[in-house]
Amino acid sequence: EAGVTQFPSHSVIEKGQTVTLRCDPISGHDNLYWYRRVMGKEIKFLLHFVKESKQDESGMPNNRFLAERTGGTYSTLKVQPAELEDSGVYFCASSQVSGERNTIYFGEGSWLTVV
Amino acid sequence: ELKVEQNPLFLSMQEGKNYTIYCNYSTTSDRLYWYRQDPGKSLESLFVLLSNGAVKQEGRLMASLDTKARLSTLHITAAVHDLSATYFCAVLYMDSNYQLIWGAGTKLIIKP
Numbered sequence: 001e002a003g004v005t006q007f008p009s010h011s012v013i014e015k016g017q018t019v020t021l022r023c024d025p026i027s028g029h030d031n032l033y034w035y036r037r038v039m040g041k042e043i044k045f046l047l048h049f050v051k052e053s054k055q056d057e058s059g060m061p062n063n064r065f066l067a068e069r070t071g072g073t074y075s076t077l078k079v080q081p082a083e084l085e086d087s088g089v090y091f092c093a094s095s096q097v098s099g100e101r102n103t104i105y106f107g108e109g110s111w112l113t114v115v
Numbered sequence: 116e117l118k119v120e121q122n123p124l125f126l127s128m129q130e131g132k133n134y135t136i137y138c139n140y141s142t143t144s145d146r147l148y149w150y151r152q153d154p155g156k157s158l159e160s161l162f163v164l165l166s167n168g169a170v171k172q173e174g175r176l177m178a179s180l181d182t183k184a185r186l187s188t189l190h191i192t193a194a195v196h197d198l199s200a201t202y203f204c205a206v207l208y209m210d211s212n213y214q215l216i217w218g219a220g221t222k223l224i225i226k227p
Contacts, residue, residue, distance in 0.1 A: 003157070031213060042119075043203065043217040056214060091158065095213070104148070104215070106158035 002026065004107035006092050012113045018080040021110045025074070025094030032075050033095075033104070034067060035059075038088035046090075049075060082114045117142045119206050121218035129226050131193050136221045138187040138204035146207035147187050148215065149178050151200045158203065161189075194225045 005024045013019050025032045034046040046065070047057035051072035060067070064083070069075040079086055089109040118141040128134055138147070149161040162171045164180035164187060171178050175198065177190045187204055201222045205215040 033213065035215070035217075042219050043205075043215075045208075045214045045216070048213055059214070093158075103160050103163060104213070105160065106150070108155070108157040 004092055004094050004105050006107040006110045010111045013082055015084055015114055016081045019082055021077045021090050023075045023092030026105055029094035029096050031095040033093040034077055035091040036088050084114050087112055087114045117208050117216045119216050119218040121204055121221050124219055125222045127224045128194055130195055134191050136189040136202055138218055140185045140206045144206045147180055148205045149189055150203045153200050196225050196227050199225045
């Protein structure tokens with residue numbers, strides 16, 4: 001079974017440009033989460049989808065960040081315009097509503113560098 | 116505000132030794148996770164601890180949870196080089212739905 005996949009794995013963009021990160025959760029997982037770890041800091045929650053609905057977006061840092069999950073499958077996280085402090089690793093995770101609902105599975109992360 | 120503190124942040128040890136990583140958290144929670152991350156890889160779920168006194172073991176790793184003390188431990192027995200990685204604990208934030216609050220991580224290097 002495929003795990004959580006993220007694309008791109010690495011990207012380097014200039015300040016002011018736009019980047020879109022994509023996450024494909026494990027098939028059948030209704031819950032999808034975005035987390036990020038900026039340089040030298042702890043991993044921080046960004047937001048949580050249940051299917052296509054945003055359940056909790058309290059961690060989104062500002063309105064330059066836009067997350068979508070159309071159709072309740074894959075999700076995108078767009079940063080526009082990117083700033084230097086956005087550099088870090090963006091993790092996507094997914095989990096089932098029932099069954100192994102206590103396990104949250106993470107992707108390998110998308111490493112973003114803004115120069 | 117829920118805070119999670121791990122210690123140590125860095126640990127270098129020889130193969131064959133035992134050691135414990137500690138995870139303290141500041142407010143009530145009923146779920147604690149341990150994850151492992153190899154460089155450039157995903158966060159791999161190791162343990163989910165759900166109740167006071169919970170103890171789980173997998174190979175040379177054993178995790179426990181004391182909800183009264185708000186403390187979890189990850190004990191490494193007879194360490195081997197393959198266990199070198201960064202270990203994170205994360206606590207479910209009770210006032211939200213599946214929001215995890217993370218420790219800073221413990222970078223573990225095991226020398227052959």
